[in-house]
Amino acid sequence: MSVATSGAEVAAGSEPLAYRALAGILWPGVLGLCILSTALGMQAGHGPLVFVITYVCLALSLFVLERVMPWEREWLKNDGQMWPDFLHTFITKTFVYWFTLAAGALGIFDALRVGEGLWPHQLPLPLQVVLGLVISEFGFYWSHRLGHEFKPIWRFHAIHHSVRRLWFFNTGRFHVGDTLRAMCFGLPLMFAIGAPEVVFTWVSAITAFVGLLTHCNVDMRTRWLHRWFNTPAMHRWHHSKRLYEGDKNYGENLLLWDRLFGTWYDADYRASADIGIKEYMPRTYLAQLLAPLWWNRLQAKVASGAIDRSGGL
Numbered sequence: 001m002s003v004a005t006s007g008a009e010v011a012a013g014s015e016p017l018a019y020r021a022l023a024g025i026l027w028p029g030v031l032g033l034c035i036l037s038t039a040l041g042m043q044a045g046h047g048p049l050v051f052v053i054t055y056v057c058l059a060l061s062l063f064v065l066e067r068v069m070p071w072e073r074e075w076l077k078n079d080g081q082m083w084p085d086f087l088h089t090f091i092t093k094t095f096v097y098w099f100t101l102a103a104g105a106l107g108i109f110d111a112l113r114v115g116e117g118l119w120p121h122q123l124p125l126p127l128q129v130v131l132g133l134v135i136s137e138f139g140f141y142w143s144h145r146l147g148h149e150f151k152p153i154w155r156f157h158a159i160h161h162s163v164r165r166l167w168f169f170n171t172g173r174f175h176v177g178d179t180l181r182a183m184c185f186g187l188p189l190m191f192a193i194g195a196p197e198v199v200f201t202w203v204s205a206i207t208a209f210v211g212l213l214t215h216c217n218v219d220m221r222t223r224w225l226h227r228w229f230n231t232p233a234m235h236r237w238h239h240s241k242r243l244y245e246g247d248k249n250y251g252e253n254l255l256l257w258d259r260l261f262g263t264w265y266d267a268d269y270r271a272s273a274d275i276g277i278k279e280y281m282p283r284t285y286l287a288q289l290l291a292p293l294w295w296n297r298l299q300a301k302v303a304s305g306a307i308d309r310s311g312g313l
């Protein structure tokens with residue numbers, strides 16, 4: 001594939017040069033500013049506070065940018081999923097917080113450090129963070145791929161993919177069980193080889209920023225960066241209904257392992273804005289939370305007409 005710009009980035013209509021230049025600088029520029037702000041905050045001894053402020057500013061900026069330069073205008077329309085999006089995000093993040101505290105108190109993180117001496121502490125911190133991203137990405141990649149290719153796990157991950165539009169607000173729309181799966185695969189490898197806490201902090205912060213950017217409905221173009229990084233354009237393919245596009249680009253931040261394992265995907269046509277899943281997904285939060293527990297029976301009821309397909313997503 002020799003496209004200079006990802007096919008999923010192609011927008012309709014003619015565009016002034018200034019617009020194209022802005023679209024080309026947004027993704028690396030915004031991510032760079034977020035990283036710089038977090039670094040300055042950490043240097044000043046207010047890392048967590050500055051991270052939260054930066055994250056909120058990023059979310060607000062994306063909200064504005066989605067209206068000023070959307071990739072898909074149809075995705076600006078209300079899909080009736082704001083409450084489920086919010087509740088999945090809030091409850092899952094609360095669960096992650098308590099799960100992490102409990103795991104720390106039980107000594108699980110310390111017990112995982114079986115290869116303590118392997119981490120190269122002598123490297124400059126930025127290189128350690130890059131190493132942390134590459135290693136954690138290996139876990140994220142296989143965990144995510146399993147979520148698509150192993151049906152008992154897909155039923156949990158399907159909640160994230162059931163959205164009919166992408167925007168920054170549904171970044172955190174994950175079933176609690178799905179998040180637990182991602183956590184159990186993503187970070188233990190870094191613990192096992194003794195990565196210091198500051199590397200975990202940086203990997204978590206970058207993952208949070210990239211996650212918001214990845215789901216935003218802003219016309220961002222990345223020229224060659226999407227070959228190695230998970231950009232909005234590359235994640236649009238991942239949300240496609242067509243499996244030859246959707247079962248691709250599993251990386252959380254980097255697409256390095258997708259390239260190595262043959263699941264990196266890009267094409268020279270515009271990605272379809274008609275995204276979602278083939279299966280039925282109920283529209284309310286509680287029903288979505290329970291759906292994986294009776295997935296096969298639920299789908300059978302829809303197929304038999306006992307549940308109206310048009311009432312779901």
Ligand SMILES: [Zn+2]
Nearest residue numbers: 144148157238
């Ligand atoms: Zn997925």
Ligand SMILES: [Zn+2]
Nearest residue numbers: 160215235239
């Ligand atoms: Zn997604």
